Amino acid sequence: MTIYLDHAATSPVRREVLEAVWPHLAGGTANPSSRHGPGVAAAGALTAAIADIARVLGCRPGEVVLTSGGTEGDNLAIKGIALARPRGRHVVTSAVEHPAVLESCAALARQGFAITVLPVDGTGRVDLDAAAAAIRDDTTLVTVQLANNEVGTVQPVRELAGLAHAGGVPVHTDAVQAAGVLPVGLADLGVDAVSIAGHKVGALRGTGALAVRSRVPVEPLLHGGGQQRGRRSGTEDVAGAVGLAVALRLAEQDRLARERDGDALAARRDAFVAEVLASVPGAILTGSDEHRLPGSASFCFAGISGESLLVELDVRGIAVSSGSACAAGSDEPSPVLLAMGIDPDLARSAVRVSLGPATTTAELATTAAALRDAVGLVRSLA
CATH class of the missing domain: 3.90.1150.10 (Aspartate Aminotransferase, domain 1)
Structure with missing residues (x-):
């Protein structure tokens, strides 16, 4: 074995997740935007799941965007915030980000954005002095991961957010590796946007979420029927959202137990x-x-x-x-x-x-x- x-x-899918999503996969086929009884029931399950996700992410339900995972969440946060803010065309990131972040920044560079890549020390930690020096009058976003997916190094995200906010710059963090292990709420981290992936916490693959403050404008990457307040059009995956909510709740319970018991x-x-x-x-x-x-x-x-x-x-x-x-x-x-x-x-x-x-x-x-x-x-x- x-x-x-x-x-x-x-990570393996949790049994509790499988049990929670099965009714929505086996019989819950209604579109949550439909007005008939099954559609209203699906919408109710979706609303409840989003509320549970919002509690873990430390935001209001209306600030949650359901995604297909960390890659989409990073893309939507980085491109969406950068393209929606008229302040400037400069993004700050780090040299040890996940490819979803670095490639999103590279895509913005091809559209004329300037990208500053912060160095790290021998342990993989971002240099705060370099971060302070990198923030400019035209900086539109700082995006630095909460924890590295290769070496596990945790970044000083709260301190970085303080530096960025002093200059009026919003901050996004990729918390895919940290969910269920560290606090990932917006208030916990002092950030404006945080992205997570369901399959890292025992939810189904192809699920995730982006929490983004309502005061931060986001240009959608997907246009269509206007679901999720127009930030991500497309029929919502009710089963995926229910499974993500269950997995996040259980992972957060485990995290708090570790904090309490050692x-x-x-x-x-x-x-x-x-x-x-x-x-x-x-x-x-x-x-x-x-x-x-x-x-x-x-x-x-x-x-x-x-x-x-x-x-x-x-x-x-x-x-x-x-x-x-x-x-x-x-x-x-x-x-x-x-x-x-x-x-x-x-x-x-x-x-x-x-x-x-x-x-x-x-x-x-x-x-x-x-x-x-x-x-x-x-x-x-x-």
Whole structure:
């Protein structure tokens, strides 16, 4: 049986989500915009789900936009806010963002926007002084992730938001990796827009949400029937929204329990990291020791290929990744690791281990031993 340690790529759908969405998939076929009885029932379920999502995202229900996931949420926030604000044509982001953010910024650059990419230190944290210097009179948006999807480093988003707001600039954060692990509400973070993806918290793939303050104008990317207050036209996915609401509620309950009772997930992760560093020669932990997601551990192993190591671990029944799932199968060094100043050859050896709430100490002990043996084998064959 495979030990699954790739939760940063996607997490299993929660049973409670499956039970909640089944009635809407099996029999709830009505369009929530229809005026007949089944349509009104679907609209009621949709309204209730959005209200639940809004509670977790710290906003009003009318400030929630249902999306197909993190990529769409990032695109809508970045392009939508930048194109809707007449203040200027300058966007600030960071060098370690998810491709959905960086490619959205690149698309704006092709339309004449200036893009400033903030540097990061060796742990992947944004330089606040560089951020303060980057904000200009014509800056229309700052977009910096809450937590990195490859090394798990958590960014000083609240501090960044304070710098941006002092200059009258709205802030968006990609919180896809942080939902269910850190507070992601608009007020919690002091931001104006936050995007999340359902499949990272146990909801169905293809679901997500963008929370955006009503005072912040957003140019829609999809035009049509005017659903969701015109910000995203198209018939709403009632089942997807219901599942997202259930998953977010349960993930938030788990997060609060960890805050109250002590973070056992982080403790298991720390013990695993210590075992790997002690038993695998040349193992290097990447990312921030202090500011890191509790389920994230990313390593480099000098002298080997990360992709070769993944294959060997897969043979041994261990499912991990070499970094962003969006770059799976590539042996090119991670842009995130390069931005952190890691040598390209060393960056090619990266392996990301991401735990889930149900990951056990026994599974991690097995994984640490498998890593030790697999690294030794791959090195001997190099």
